[in-house]
Amino acid sequence: MSTPRDDDALSWGGDDDPTLDVGDKRESASPGEPEPLIREPRPEPLVASSPERPATVVPDDGGAAEPVASASSEEVPDAAPAAPLGNIGLVGIGVVAATYLFFALGWLVSGRQLQSLGIPIPDVTVVAMTIGATLAPLVWFVAVLVLTRSWRTWQRFLLLILGLVLLVPWPFLSMGSLA
Template sequence: MTSNRDNDALSWGGDDDPTLTPGSVEPQLVEGWSIPHSTEQVENTHAAVTEPDAEEPRTSDAAAPDFAGSAALVFMGILAGVYLLYTIGWFIGAGRIVTPASTDPVATFMFSLGTWLAVAAPIVWFATSFWLTNDRPRLRLTWLLIGVVVLAPLPLLLGGNA
């Protein structure tokens, strides 16, 4: 008791295309490619591709987790958090610094610029060291640890006008 309209939801436009029926059209290959025609040829091709040299021991990368990579990732996350806290610390410390009373607009501008560059320094250091040492993880770690020492927010840590 279903009408043709009820079956419309179960069909797709172009279902009656003759090229969609199995075996109706030969597959077309890219020039230089071929399909093996016998199962023996398929097995030989598969064996040649998948069999490693007998000298190499088989190790499963999926079975052995990379703890060094995981530890490095966690340590990089901790360092990113430290740099974020340094940025917040510099922001708070810059807000506590008393601006010198100067009538020179250039000196006032330079003091303000230096203060905001100090706030941005941890983010810039982290991003630059991360970007420039993309393929050298030890060098990246070294530069990030140097930045942790050099960029400590002294105005916040020492208090007042440090």
């Protein structure tokens, strides 16, 4: 049996302030009756529109129709947001990100090695190509993550793996690490 003092321990001063209420109150038939676990969704009001007239909402109770502002193309969301990644997805993204970082480092090292070989290409060109090749894996990784937010996880990983295949630092692998 609880005492009023025990109930005070479970409340915070000002809990009954009506300005702190957020959202809809749950409807219940009586205070002693438990809430059902599965709630029936409420039907959406019918929206009637035609090219000549703006859209109107017809209430369920048969009352007067209310006009509704028409939705423009800016107000309509593109797609539902993708579900958040699970633990395996986050670890996979981390492994792929580390691989892209190592690829960028491999392109940087191989570009520096190409400068020391004395090939007949101007140094400015070799530096520009080295910078571009170093940034390519990083740009690919960020572009895939940003541009494919609403895609499925397996599609995003497919593009990331495609980038890993395309951006392998072959000069680094063929010349050795510090040849």
